[in-house]
Amino acid sequence: MATAGKTQSGGVCVILLLVCVLNSCQSLLYRAETSKRQLVVQLNPGTNSTPPGGDLLHVRAVGDNDTLHFLFCSQGAPTLLIVHTNSSSSTVKVNWPQFLARNSSGSLTVEPQSSILYSTAVVFTRLWEYDDVNDTAKPTSSLDFYPPYRLQDFTWSRLRLSGPVAELCGAGPTFTNGSVCLQLSVFDSDGRAESWPRLLHSGNSSQVQVWLDGVSPQSPNSRFLLELEAVGGVYPLSRVDVRRSIDDEFTPSIFQVSQWVSSANGSSDVRSFVQWKPVAYRQPHPALEDATPCRYSQPQLQSGNTTTASSGLIQAFYNDPEVTGLNVSFGIAGEPFYNSTKYLSWTLVVGVGSPPVDSFSPLVLTIMTVGLGAPMVLLLLGGVFLCLHKRREASSTTYEPIN
Numbered sequence: 001m002a003t004a005g006k007t008q009s010g011g012v013c014v015i016l017l018l019v020c021v022l023n024s025c026q027s028l029l030y031r032a033e034t035s036k037r038q039l040v041v042q043l044n045p046g047t048n049s050t051p052p053g054g055d056l057l058h059v060r061a062v063g064d065n066d067t068l069h070f071l072f073c074s075q076g077a078p079t080l081l082i083v084h085t086n087s088s089s090s091t092v093k094v095n096w097p098q099f100l101a102r103n104s105s106g107s108l109t110v111e112p113q114s115s116i117l118y119s120t121a122v123v124f125t126r127l128w129e130y131d132d133v134n135d136t137a138k139p140t141s142s143l144d145f146y147p148p149y150r151l152q153d154f155t156w157s158r159l160r161l162s163g164p165v166a167e168l169c170g171a172g173p174t175f176t177n178g179s180v181c182l183q184l185s186v187f188d189s190d191g192r193a194e195s196w197p198r199l200l201h202s203g204n205s206s207q208v209q210v211w212l213d214g215v216s217p218q219s220p221n222s223r224f225l226l227e228l229e230a231v232g233g234v235y236p237l238s239r240v241d242v243r244r245s246i247d248d249e250f251t252p253s254i255f256q257v258s259q260w261v262s263s264a265n266g267s268s269d270v271r272s273f274v275q276w277k278p279v280a281y282r283q284p285h286p287a288l289e290d291a292t293p294c295r296y297s298q299p300q301l302q303s304g305n306t307t308t309a310s311s312g313l314i315q316a317f318y319n320d321p322e323v324t325g326l327n328v329s330f331g332i333a334g335e336p337f338y339n340s341t342k343y344l345s346w347t348l349v350v351g352v353g354s355p356p357v358d359s360f361s362p363l364v365l366t367i368m369t370v371g372l373g374a375p376m377v378l379l380l381l382g383g384v385f386l387c388l389h390k391r392r393e394a395s396s397t398t399y400e401p402i403n
Helices: 002-033 096-101 304-310 312-317 362-397
Strands: 038-043 056-062 067-073 079-085 091-094 108-111 116-131 160-162 165-171 179-186 205-213 222-232 239-244 256-263 270-276 279-281 291-296 322-330 343-352
Touching: 056 091, 056 179, 067 179, 067 312, 079 205, 079 312, 079 343, 096 312, 108 312, 116 205, 116 270, 116 304, 116 312, 116 343, 222 256, 222 270, 222 304, 304 312, 304 322, 322 343
Parallel strands: none
Antiparallel strands: 038 056, 056 067, 067 079, 079 116, 091 108, 116 222, 160 165, 165 179, 179 205, 205 343, 222 322, 239 256, 256 270, 270 343, 279 291, 279 343, 291 322
């Protein structure tokens, strides 16, 4: 029996070793197949002066045979535009007098225009506040809402840059204090954010963190919603898919991810996406006890003219865009209200192509392998032991020849 115990321990150790080797090989192969993009950061490209009304950030992410242009603008409502081209030498051109006039399209172009494969944009349009006096987190009518904060009317700070990371903060005319901030991060390769919710990203995506800091609510029971609008050409973001997992190692207690995607005629081929995990945080340094769930509404078609009027970047690039919108609400019944900390942050990833897929972590794979492999080893060892035991009994009962 001691020998069997040693054999069992040895089998489990072999399984653990195989899992570690396979995970290491998978990581090495994955990194080998992934090429880095070269990032070039430009603030207000094409002008040496500081434009009135807000900044325009251009991050050029150059690949082996394509280029992604990330454009982040605070002229009006904060807007992120991504343009994918099949050329490694495509450039952005801005006609600044027309761009600042905001009265016609075509003042911002990507050249050569024949190289454009796809474009998508996300506009952060409005912030809604409502009085959840019954603690249901479900407004029953429009009367529950206070007048919305239109982000196009905010006064935005100049962009603060740190490499391919830009931070923007603003305050509205009806804010008594506090601010709404956005931080854009562009990446040169695949990876994962350092802080919760630790979303995956790739060289084809960017991350935006949105937070409310110190805003005085209009009610002690106030909750907030953020309105987003997605702008595209032929195929706008039209549906939200939910992916579920049993692994919550990187975002504790969260077992799913939501993906607002664009596809061609309902096919599975995704052209662009907005991805997030259904969680927000009530403190600047996220912790499990400060997490609060968030929910989304189903995407609805919006007026392209309204969106164009709210965003200088949309007006400059698109002629007749297709627009869909949704709301993300923060908090559910029984959760603390915004007034408890006067802080709320939410993170999303925006990109082109298929959204990154969260695979099982090495820890979960090891636990699953041990959980499934150990019984198999026990069954195998038990079968071998029974066979040997029966064989020994058969040999001991056999008659010996008499000389």
